[in-house]
Amino acid sequence: MTARSSDLPEPKRKRGDTAFTVPTYRRIADDLRQKVGSGIIATGMMLPGRRDLAVEYGVSVPTIERAVSDLIADGTLRVDQRRGTFAGVVPESERLRLGGGRPAAPTRSEGITIGIVARLPYEVSEVEAAKEGAYTIIGGLERGLAATGGRSEFLNLWSATEERFFRAEDHDRLAAAGVDAVIAVYSLQHRDYPALMRAVERSKVPLIIVNEDKVSPPLLSVYHDHTDAAYQAANHLLAQGCERLTFFSARTASWVESRLEGVRRAVRDAGLPGDAVIDRVNRSSVESDGDVYDATHNGYAWAQETLERDSSLLFCDRCGVVAANDFMAFGFLRAASERGCEVSRDYVIVGFDDDYGARHHGLSSMRPPLEELGEEAVRMAIQWATDPLSARRVTLHADLIARSSSRFQPQPVRPR
Numbered sequence: 001m002t003a004r005s006s007d008l009p010e011p012k013r014k015r016g017d018t019a020f021t022v023p024t025y026r027r028i029a030d031d032l033r034q035k036v037g038s039g040i041i042a043t044g045m046m047l048p049g050r051r052d053l054a055v056e057y058g059v060s061v062p063t064i065e066r067a068v069s070d071l072i073a074d075g076t077l078r079v080d081q082r083r084g085t086f087a088g089v090v091p092e093s094e095r096l097r098l099g100g101g102r103p104a105a106p107t108r109s110e111g112i113t114i115g116i117v118a119r120l121p122y123e124v125s126e127v128e129a130a131k132e133g134a135y136t137i138i139g140g141l142e143r144g145l146a147a148t149g150g151r152s153e154f155l156n157l158w159s160a161t162e163e164r165f166f167r168a169e170d171h172d173r174l175a176a177a178g179v180d181a182v183i184a185v186y187s188l189q190h191r192d193y194p195a196l197m198r199a200v201e202r203s204k205v206p207l208i209i210v211n212e213d214k215v216s217p218p219l220l221s222v223y224h225d226h227t228d229a230a231y232q233a234a235n236h237l238l239a240q241g242c243e244r245l246t247f248f249s250a251r252t253a254s255w256v257e258s259r260l261e262g263v264r265r266a267v268r269d270a271g272l273p274g275d276a277v278i279d280r281v282n283r284s285s286v287e288s289d290g291d292v293y294d295a296t297h298n299g300y301a302w303a304q305e306t307l308e309r310d311s312s313l314l315f316c317d318r319c320g321v322v323a324a325n326d327f328m329a330f331g332f333l334r335a336a337s338e339r340g341c342e343v344s345r346d347y348v349i350v351g352f353d354d355d356y357g358a359r360h361h362g363l364s365s366m367r368p369p370l371e372e373l374g375e376e377a378v379r380m381a382i383q384w385a386t387d388p389l390s391a392r393r394v395t396l397h398a399d400l401i402a403r404s405s406s407r408f409q410p411q412p413v414r415p416r
C-alpha cells in the first residue's frame with residue numbers, strides 16, 4: 001500500500017515551538033520517523049516518491065533525499081531498488097528521542113506576504129546565473145513560500161550605474177506596503193546594520209539576513225557554517241594521508257578566517273601540531289561590500305607569488321591544499337601546473353561553493369545548501385509572523401562533493 005498525503009495528518013504547531021533551530025531535512029526525517037513509529041506509515045508500506053514528498057513538505061527534492069538517506073541509514077526505511085522505499089522499524093533510541101514528535105512541514109499561512117530583497121542583474125546568461133548563488137537561494141525562497149500559500153514582493157536593488165544596498169528607508173517602505181517579513185539575500189552592508197535594527201524595532205516587521213552569521217537581535221539570520229565546512233574539507237584531506245595542509249586565499253574576509261579556523265580545528269583534533277597548517281591568506285587584500293573581484297585571476301597571481309616565495313609548499317610527502325573558494329582554487333591549479341606540480345600526483349586540493357567550473361576541473365568542493373537557505377528563511381519568516389519568540393538563527397551545513405582533485409593517484413612502480 002502506498003502512503004498518501006491524506007494518510008499523513010500533521011498536528012498544528014504550538015506557540016513557542018523552536019523546531020526551526022534545526023535544518024529542514026532533519027525535521028522532515030524526525031516527522032517521518034514519528035509517523036513510522038506511530039503506525040501512520042505502517043511497516044512495509046511504500047513511501048510516496050521523492051517529488052511527491054517534496055511537494056507535500058514544501059521543500060526541494062535534494063532536501064527530501066537527505067532526510068530519506070538518514071532514515072535508510074538507521075533502518076527506519078528500507079530500499080528495494082526495483083520497487084521503491086518502504087517503512088521499516090524505528091530504532092528504540094530514535095523512538096525515545098522523538099517522544100511525541102513534531103511536524104516538519106510548515107502550516108499554510110494564507111495571505112502572508114514576504115518582501116524578498118536582492119541585487120540581481122536584469123539580463124544574465126545561464127553561466128552567469130550559475131555563478132550567482134543568490135538565484136538558487138531565491139528559487140528556494142519562492143518554492144517554500146508557494147508551498148505555504150503566501151506571496152512575495154521582490155525588491156531588486158540592482159543598478160548598472162551605482163552600487164545600491166538595502167537600507168533602513170527601504171525596510172520602512174516595505175513595512176508600509178504591508179509585508180509580514182523581509183528576507184535579504186546578499187544585499188546589505190554591515191555599516192547599515194544599526195539603522196536597520198532601529199527600522200525593525202519601529203515597524204515590528206522582522207528582517208531575516210541570508211548567509212550572514214554575525215547578526216545581532218532584533219535581526220535574524222539563516223546561514224551555513226563556514227567553519228564546519230572547512231573542518232569537513234580538512235578531514236577529507238587528512239583521510240587521504242596528508243600530514244600538512246596549506247590554507248590558500250587571495251584575500252581576507254570574515255568567511256575566509258572562519259574557514260581557516262575550521263582547518264585548524266581539524267588538524268588539532270587529528271593530533272597534529274599547529275604548524276601542520278600553513279596560513280597563506282593574502283591579508284593585504286580585504287573584501288569590501290560590493291566590490292568587483294576576479295577570484296580566479298587574483299588567485300592565480302597570489303599562487304604565483306606564494307609558490308615563488310616558498311616552493312616547498314608542494315614538494316612534501318602528500319601535500320594538501322584547502323582553497324578559500326573554487327575560483328581561487330582554479331587560479332592555484334594553473335599556477336602550480338606552470339611550476340610542474342600536478343594535482344593528484346604532487347598534492348590534493350579542495351575548494352568551496354561547488355561552482356560551475358568545479359566539475360570541469362575535477363575539483364572536490366564543499367557545496368553550500370543554497371536551496372535550503374531559502375527554504376529555512378521562509379520558515380523563519382512564517383514562524384515570526386505568528387510567534388515573535390521563535391529562534392533567531394538557523395545554521396545549516398555544507399556537503400562535500402569529492403572529485404579527483406582530492407585523491408592521490410597510485411604511482412607506477414619503477415623497475416629496479
